[in-house]
Amino acid sequence: MKLKVLLILMLAAVTFTSYAQDGGIRGKVVSRNGRVALSNVQVKIENLGLTVMTDKDGNFVIENLPKGDYTLSFATPEFEPLNLMVRVDNQNVKDLRQVIIVPTGPAGGVLDDAIFAEFDNDSSSSDTQALPSSLSSSKDLFNNIASYRFSEMRFNVRGYDSQYSDIYLNGIRFNDALTGYGPWSLWSGLNDATRNQENYTGLEASDFGIGGIGGMTNVNARASQMRKGLRVSLSNGNQMYRFRAMVSYGSGQLDNGWSYAFSVGTRQGGNGYVDGVYYNSYSYFASAEKLFGDNHRLGLTLMASPSERGAQQASTDEAYRLFGNNYYNPNVGYQAGKLRNSRVRNTHEPIVMLNYTWDMSENTRLNAATALRFGKNGYSALTWNGGSDPRGDYYRYMPLSDQTQIVPGITTDQTIYFYLQDAIMAAGVWDGMLDFDDFFHKNQYIDTDPVLSKLMGNRYRSNYMIEERHTDQLDYNLAVNVQHNMRHNMRIVGGANLRVNRTNYYSEVKDLLGGDYWYDIDKFAERDMASTEAYQNDLDYYWATGHARVARVGDKYGYYYRAHLLESNAWANYTWGIGGFSLGVAGSVGYSQMYREGMWRKGLFPNNSKGDSKKLDYLTYEGKLSLGYKFSGAHSLEANVAYLQQAPKFNTAFVSPRTRNTTTPGLKAEKVFGADLTYNLNLPYIKARLSGYYTTITDQSKVISFYDDTRSSFTNFAMSGIDKEHYGVELGLSVPVWQGLSVVGAVSWGEYTYTSNPNFVQTTDNVDRIVLKDKVNWDGFHVESSPQLALNIGLDYRGPRNWFAGVNFNYYDNLYLSMNPLYRTATATEYYTNQIIAEVSKPEPDVETLAQAIASVKKIRNQEKFGGYYTLSANVGKNWYIHRNYMLGFSLEVKNILNDQDIRTGGYEQMRMSKVRGNSNGDYIYGRFPSKYFYLFGTTYYLNVYFRF
Numbered sequence: 001m002k003l004k005v006l007l008i009l010m011l012a013a014v015t016f017t018s019y020a021q022d023g024g025i026r027g028k029v030v031s032r033n034g035r036v037a038l039s040n041v042q043v044k045i046e047n048l049g050l051t052v053m054t055d056k057d058g059n060f061v062i063e064n065l066p067k068g069d070y071t072l073s074f075a076t077p078e079f080e081p082l083n084l085m086v087r088v089d090n091q092n093v094k095d096l097r098q099v100i101i102v103p104t105g106p107a108g109g110v111l112d113d114a115i116f117a118e119f120d121n122d123s124s125s126s127d128t129q130a131l132p133s134s135l136s137s138s139k140d141l142f143n144n145i146a147s148y149r150f151s152e153m154r155f156n157v158r159g160y161d162s163q164y165s166d167i168y169l170n171g172i173r174f175n176d177a178l179t180g181y182g183p184w185s186l187w188s189g190l191n192d193a194t195r196n197q198e199n200y201t202g203l204e205a206s207d208f209g210i211g212g213i214g215g216m217t218n219v220n221a222r223a224s225q226m227r228k229g230l231r232v233s234l235s236n237g238n239q240m241y242r243f244r245a246m247v248s249y250g251s252g253q254l255d256n257g258w259s260y261a262f263s264v265g266t267r268q269g270g271n272g273y274v275d276g277v278y279y280n281s282y283s284y285f286a287s288a289e290k291l292f293g294d295n296h297r298l299g300l301t302l303m304a305s306p307s308e309r310g311a312q313q314a315s316t317d318e319a320y321r322l323f324g325n326n327y328y329n330p331n332v333g334y335q336a337g338k339l340r341n342s343r344v345r346n347t348h349e350p351i352v353m354l355n356y357t358w359d360m361s362e363n364t365r366l367n368a369a370t371a372l373r374f375g376k377n378g379y380s381a382l383t384w385n386g387g388s389d390p391r392g393d394y395y396r397y398m399p400l401s402d403q404t405q406i407v408p409g410i411t412t413d414q415t416i417y418f419y420l421q422d423a424i425m426a427a428g429v430w431d432g433m434l435d436f437d438d439f440f441h442k443n444q445y446i447d448t449d450p451v452l453s454k455l456m457g458n459r460y461r462s463n464y465m466i467e468e469r470h471t472d473q474l475d476y477n478l479a480v481n482v483q484h485n486m487r488h489n490m491r492i493v494g495g496a497n498l499r500v501n502r503t504n505y506y507s508e509v510k511d512l513l514g515g516d517y518w519y520d521i522d523k524f525a526e527r528d529m530a531s532t533e534a535y536q537n538d539l540d541y542y543w544a545t546g547h548a549r550v551a552r553v554g555d556k557y558g559y560y561y562r563a564h565l566l567e568s569n570a571w572a573n574y575t576w577g578i579g580g581f582s583l584g585v586a587g588s589v590g591y592s593q594m595y596r597e598g599m600w601r602k603g604l605f606p607n608n609s610k611g612d613s614k615k616l617d618y619l620t621y622e623g624k625l626s627l628g629y630k631f632s633g634a635h636s637l638e639a640n641v642a643y644l645q646q647a648p649k650f651n652t653a654f655v656s657p658r659t660r661n662t663t664t665p666g667l668k669a670e671k672v673f674g675a676d677l678t679y680n681l682n683l684p685y686i687k688a689r690l691s692g693y694y695t696t697i698t699d700q701s702k703v704i705s706f707y708d709d710t711r712s713s714f715t716n717f718a719m720s721g722i723d724k725e726h727y728g729v730e731l732g733l734s735v736p737v738w739q740g741l742s743v744v745g746a747v748s749w750g751e752y753t754y755t756s757n758p759n760f761v762q763t764t765d766n767v768d769r770i771v772l773k774d775k776v777n778w779d780g781f782h783v784e785s786s787p788q789l790a791l792n793i794g795l796d797y798r799g800p801r802n803w804f805a806g807v808n809f810n811y812y813d814n815l816y817l818s819m820n821p822l823y824r825t826a827t828a829t830e831y832y833t834n835q836i837i838a839e840v841s842k843p844e845p846d847v848e849t850l851a852q853a854i855a856s857v858k859k860i861r862n863q864e865k866f867g868g869y870y871t872l873s874a875n876v877g878k879n880w881y882i883h884r885n886y887m888l889g890f891s892l893e894v895k896n897i898l899n900d901q902d903i904r905t906g907g908y909e910q911m912r913m914s915k916v917r918g919n920s921n922g923d924y925i926y927g928r929f930p931s932k933y934f935y936l937f938g939t940t941y942y943l944n945v946y947f948r949f
Contacts, residue, residue, distance in 0.1 A: 023088040024063040027096030029054050029074060031103060036884065038101070039252060040196065040225050041076040050485060051207070056228070056253040063093070063362065066489065068579070071633060077195040077227070079103055083682060085633045103802070103879065140201050141689045142732030143215070145746035149792050152871065152895060152936060153812050153905050156786035157214060158202075158693055159726045159752035163649070164214035164672075170222055170301065170355050171208045171369045172477045177501040177565050178650040186349055186373070187221070188305045189283035192231055192248035193263040196220040202676050202693065203640035205573045205586040205624055207483060207493050208367075212622075213642060213674040213695055222299045222355060223287035226261040228252030233946035239895075239937060241279035242269025248285075257291035273937045274312045276332035276341030281307035289355075297357040304375070306348035310341035311379075314907055314932035318400055319393040323432050326901055326935035330393040331382075333434025340436055342382040342466060349375035349473065363485040367495075373475040378468040380510050382434065385463045385523055390439070392432030395912075395929060399423035399430065404914035404927055411916075439464040440514035451547050452519065462515025467558070472504045494572035497590075501565040505657070506599075507558040509551045520549040520557040524714055525604055528766050536603035540610070559658040562597040563650045569620065580636075584626035592618045592647035596654055596661050605660040605768055613654070613661035618647035618669050638678040645669050652701040655763055656716045662768070665761050666720030668699040688733040695726040696755075704821070706911035710926070711771065713764040717821060717911075719776060723756035724783055740798040748790045752783035760821060777824040781816075781863050785906050788814035789867070802879040802889075813867035817931055818908035824861050831918050831925045832856045860928055866904050871936070872897045886949040892941065899938045907933035 029041045037058030044051045045062065054060045065088045074082040079101045088094055146157050156162070163180025166173055174183040187194050198218040200206045206216050228250050235244035246265035253259045263285040270278035282305070289299035313331050320326045331343040353371040360366055388396055395401045402419035405411070447453070447461040481495025509518055525535035536542040537558055541549050551557040569590025576583045595615045602609035622644035630636040648667055655662045676693035700722035708715040728750025735743045757779050762772040782788070794808035822828055835853040839845040877891030896903075914927040 023065050023067060024061060024093040025065065025070070025072065025086055025088060025096065026059070026061040026093055027099045028058045029060065029099045029101060030058055031079070031101065038076060038079070039228060040220075041074055041079075041101070042198070044073045044075070045070050050491060061093070064485070064487075071630070074099060074101055076101070077197070083633075102798075140199065140732070141687060141734060141744075142691070142730045142746050142748075143199065143201050145732060145744070145792050146730075146748060146790070149746070149794075149808055149810060149873075150748075150787075150790050150812075152810070153787050153790070153815075153869075154785060155748075155790055157748075158695065158728065158730075159750050159783055159786050159788065160214040160695075162214075164212045166209060166211045166214075166216045168208055168216065168218040169351070169371070170220065170353055171218065171367055171481070172353070172371050172479045173209060173497065173499075174371075174373075174477075177473070177475055177499060177567070178471075178503060178563055180649050185307070185347065186305060186351060187219070187283070187285075187303055188307070189244070189246070189265045189267055189281055190221075190263055190285050190303060190305065192233075192246060193226060193261070193285040193287075193303065194219045194221050195227075196225045202678070202691065203624060203626070203642045203674055205584060205626065207573075208479070208481065209495070209497075210571050210573060210586045210588050210622055210624060212644065212646075213672055221285065221287065221303065222301055223250065223259040223261040223289040224253060224297070224299065226250035226263075226287070229949055231946060231948040233944055235942065235944045237940065237942040238272035239940040239942065240271055240277075241267045241281075242271075243267070246283075253291065258288070259291075260286075260288045262286045270310070271937070272940070273327045275327075275329050275339060276310045276343075277312050277329070278310045278341075279307070281305065281309065295359040297355075299353075299355040301353040301355070302350065304348060304350035308344060308346050311343040311345060312934075313343060314934050315393045316398070316930040316932055318398055318930060319432060320933075320935075322399075322427065322430055326933075327937075328393070328432055330391045330432065331434070333392075333436050335436035335440075340434075342380060342434060344380045346378045346380070346468065347376065349373055349377060365483045366480070367483070368480045369478070371475075371477045373473060373477075375472070377471045377473065378508075378510075379471075380466050380468045383465060383467050385519075387463075390434060390464070392430070392434065395910075397426065397430060399426040400930075401426075404929060405916050407916050407918060407925055407927075410918060410925075436513065443513050443515035445515070447519070455547060455550065456517060459516035460514070462512045462518050464513050465509060465515065465518055466511040466513065467507045468510040469507045470504065474502045476500045489577040491575045492572065494570070496570045497568065499565070499567040501563070501567075503563040503565075504560075505563065506556045506560040508556050509553050512553060516552075518551040518557060520551050522602075522604065522765075525766055528713070529604075531603075533606075534603045537600060539601040539603045539606055541600075542603070559602075560599040561657060562599060563657075564595050564597060565650060566593045567591070567647075571622075575626075580630040580632075582626075582628040582630075584624070584628075586622075586624040586626075588620075588622045590620040592620055594647070594650050594653060596657055598661060602659050604766060608660045608662065608768065611661075614663060616647075616653060616663065616667070620644075620646050620669070622646075634681060634683050636680045636682075638680070639676070640678075641675045642673070644672050646672070648701050652703050655703060655718050655761075656705065656765060658705075659765050660768070662763075664701050664703060664718045664720060665770075666759050667701055668720065670700055671698045672696070684736075686733065686735050688731065691730045693726070693728060693730070697724040697726075698756075700724070702758075704911060708762075708764075709912045710915045710924075711764060713766055715762055715764045715771075717760060717762050719758040719760045719821060721756055722758045722778070723754065724752065725755045726750060726752045726783070728752075728788075734796075740800075742796045742798075743793070744796050745793040746791070748787075750788045752786070752788055754778040754781050754783065758821075760825070772825075772827065774825050774827065776821040777861065778819070778821070781819065781824075782814075782865075784816050784818035784908075786815070787812040787867065788816075802881070803876075804878070804891075805874075805876040807874045808872070810871045810873070812869045812903075814865065815867045815904065815906070817864040817866075818906070819863055820909035820911050820913075820928075822911070822913055823909065823928060828860055828913060828926045829857045831923050832860075834923070860926070864909075864931060869900070869903045869936075870898075871895070871900065871903070886947070888947050890943070890945045892943045894939065894941045896936060896939050901935060901938045903936040905934045905936050907931055 029038045039056045041054040043060045052060050070086050072084045082101050162182040167182050200216040208218050231248045233246045244267045248263035250261040251259050265283045267279045267281040285303040287301040291297050312329050315328050320328050332341045351373050356368045358366040443462045478498040483493045485491050520537050522535045569588050571588035573586040596613040598610040624642040626640045628638045674695040678691040681688040702719045704717045731747045733745050757775045757777050760776050761770045791811040796806045798804050832853040839850045873895040875893040879889035881887050909931050910929040912929050916925045918925040
């Protein structure tokens with residue numbers, strides 16, 4: 001009887017299950033070339049957000065789908081995306097048999113990440129260009145062009161800094177913890193290992209996080225995600241380096257459940273334009289993964305890109321003119337007849353990751369990942385103990401430097417004549433190069449100070465040396481998320497993240513340039529302070545020994561402190577679709593804490609430099625709403641809105657972290673609001689994406705440290721309450737024309753402006769007090785660097801026998817120079833403002849004097865705009881398939897074919913003002929110094945030859 005009841009219950013369960021079962025879709029994805037099965041192809045049902053990956057044999061299956069019409073998208077690196085409309089019936093699994101996708105053309109072979117990694121570690125420095133916000137070869141029509149074709153101008157999508165584009169590695173967000181900038185340099189040169197990427201544009205949420213306003217990219221760098229086979233490539237170019245070699249191998253998933261992969265590479269040589277810019281870089285990647293049973297997967301990954309690369313620095317047009325072209329580099333000079341660069345970045349920051357996936361059921365998956373980043377990150381620079389700046393473009397060496405001292409109506413003709421004679425003499429002797437031989441000669445110096453004489457005897461004290469400024473991070477991350485597919489087209493993904501970061505900031509002696517030691521004291525404090533204790537960089541050391549530290553090669557000197565950061569958050573993303581309508585709701589809440597730990601006691605600030613600063617705590621949160629409607633397979637609309645509050649970054653939270661614990665006055669959490677609307681068109685004869693967007697960013701902070709000539713002191717300029725507004729439109733399109741020939745294009749138009757007059761305080765490193773407090777008149781000025789108008793039109797050709805080629809025309813306009821906030825303060829225009837007030841208060845104002853004063857105010861506040869640039873580029877390539885198992889190919893791209901070397905890609909106003917006595921009352925007139933610029937290289941090429949099997 002019991003057996004009979006059990007059998008009846010089992011039969012009922014099976015019957016109930018069969019009635020409850022919905023339909024599904026299965027198929028096999030293969031390449032058009034050779035019909036080779038493709039593993040790790042992403043198969044996604046667009047309106048549900050449901051994603052599966054093909055197995056090692058190219059097979060996929062999606063089950064439990066209600067009756068209806070679905071759009072399947074197929075995406076994988078090196079292949080063109082494919083969308084298919086599929087109709088599903090109840091209780092039947094639709095078999096698509098073979099799904100054929102087409103290999104892409106030149107982008108996969110030519111795209112090089114070095115140009116993006118070049119500046120991402122030092123983007124806060126004034127001598128670097130703006131960092132591009134995207135490096136993904138996205139399947140989105142517009143972003144694919146914007147992230148690559150516009151990269152020559154350091155284009156930022158929607159004008160956002162790279163900190164607003166979230167970059168994930170195997171499910172962990174890897175944006176720099178201290179600045180927020182993109183982490184591309186951590187795996188630069190590992191193109192094969194990091195080629196597999198998931199991209200989300202604009203305000204979209206994802207399966208691994210909610211993201212900000214600038215989109216998200218998840219780099220899938222695991223053994224199971226790397227294309228099966230061996231790939232060898234050799235490259236030659238003249239833009240960033242001369243030579244690159246790379247060898248990569250992926251095993252695919254073996255029968256025993258293991259998969260493994262490795263990649264090694266090197267980049268060597270200089271470019272063809274800027275002296276001292278070179279690469280001496282290596283990269284390595286290793287990953288192993290094991291499938292346990294059918295439900296558990298565990299993977300271990302190690303990667304790094306140890307690099308040494310020489311840096312370029314911007315300069316003035318006067319220096320470029322004297323040098324003979326627009327590629328002068330003030331960082332370089334000659335030592336014993338050989339060219340040497342004083343600004344060299346030296347990094348080696350390995351990443352170790354552990355990934356775990358558990359398929360808890362056919363509808364539920366758990367992902368867990370943990371990672372540790374460690375190593376060194378150094379940036380060298382020339383420093384000196386006394387005298388003026390030895391770099392060739394220092395303003396006192398420039399022939400036209402005296403022009404900053406000329407005031408119309410005040411400077412006499414005789415003085416102007418003497419200035420002219422000085423200019424002629426300066427032009428005759430200027431060569432712009434650092435004189436390393438002279439540094440060696442001047443370092444043959446025995447200091448006769450009694451303390452040093454007793455301590456060091458006849459050893460040489462260096463007055464010039466190369467220091468290396470370190471930002472060495474120990475960065476730990478943990479990320480966990482659960483994905484669950486529910487009935488009725490509902491899906492929810494939720495997770496939690498933890499980040500703990502400790503970063504050592506210090507400078508060390510790299511090269512004493514012929515001397516024996518460096519005496520570690522604060523040269524500005526020594527000049528201005530009578531107390532010996534005041535100019536000690538490490539007061540505790542002085543108290544213990546009776547003298548300042550004697551630093552030799554490899555020793556720390558100058559400053560030493562730590563940044564501590566703790567971040568945690570929990571998030572969830574819910575999606576639902578019915579018919580053509582889709583809904584997404586996402587939210588997160590988190591906590592952020594940071595503080596400074598001073599390792600040395602600064603003599604100027606003995607009570608506010610060593611030990612822990614005040615802990616800065618912030619509540620962070622984010623909310624997103626997404627709505628979509630698909631009218632048909634050809635027409636759809638998407639709308640997104642987001643609001644978030646995020647903690648300020650460490651590099652803006654302290655007035656002068658090198659010297660003390662004082663936090664930035666007015667520091668607040670940053671608030672961001674964003675909305676966008678997108679129309680997608682997908683027809684056989686045209687594909688297009690049109691988007692409009694609007695964004696506000698409020699309560700930003702910024703700290704700029706520089707030598708202020710008007711105060712003869714090293715100062716810190718801390719701003720708070722910076723507000724911005726970004727709005728614009730984006731268009732991307734592709735139109736097949738004839739037998740493999742397509743017209744492609746993209747347009748980005750935006751208006752990015754400051755909408756507030758931020759508060760600022762100025763402090764000096766010699767006294768612990770505010771020396772100036774006011775507002776910066778930025779309201780209405782433009783956000784700097786990125787072109788606010790960019791246009792691309794091109795022809796892409798995919799021919800028979802695997803030929804591909806293309807030609808692209810780009811146009812850029814509305815670029816704005818990065819501003820010196822001092823020029824927009826009341827202090828800078830005080831002389832002319834007083835003139836205006838005096839004239840207006842008179843019964844009969846002098847109209848000419850009034851007009852000149854107003855014009856002078858506008859001149860000093862004016863923000864330089866440039867643009868109207870156009871470039872032409874072309875590419876060609878071919879793949880040969882040998883016995884269907886081997887592929888040999890090449891790709892060649894030539895940029896700036898017109899060889900226009902006068903295109904400015906960015907720049908900044910110098911952080912100094914001239915100061916001239918204007919009248920007998922002692923009033924000063926402040927003026928501007930010449931701005932500094934970067935220029936686009938002339939014609940460049942990149943040739944890549946590769947073999948794969």
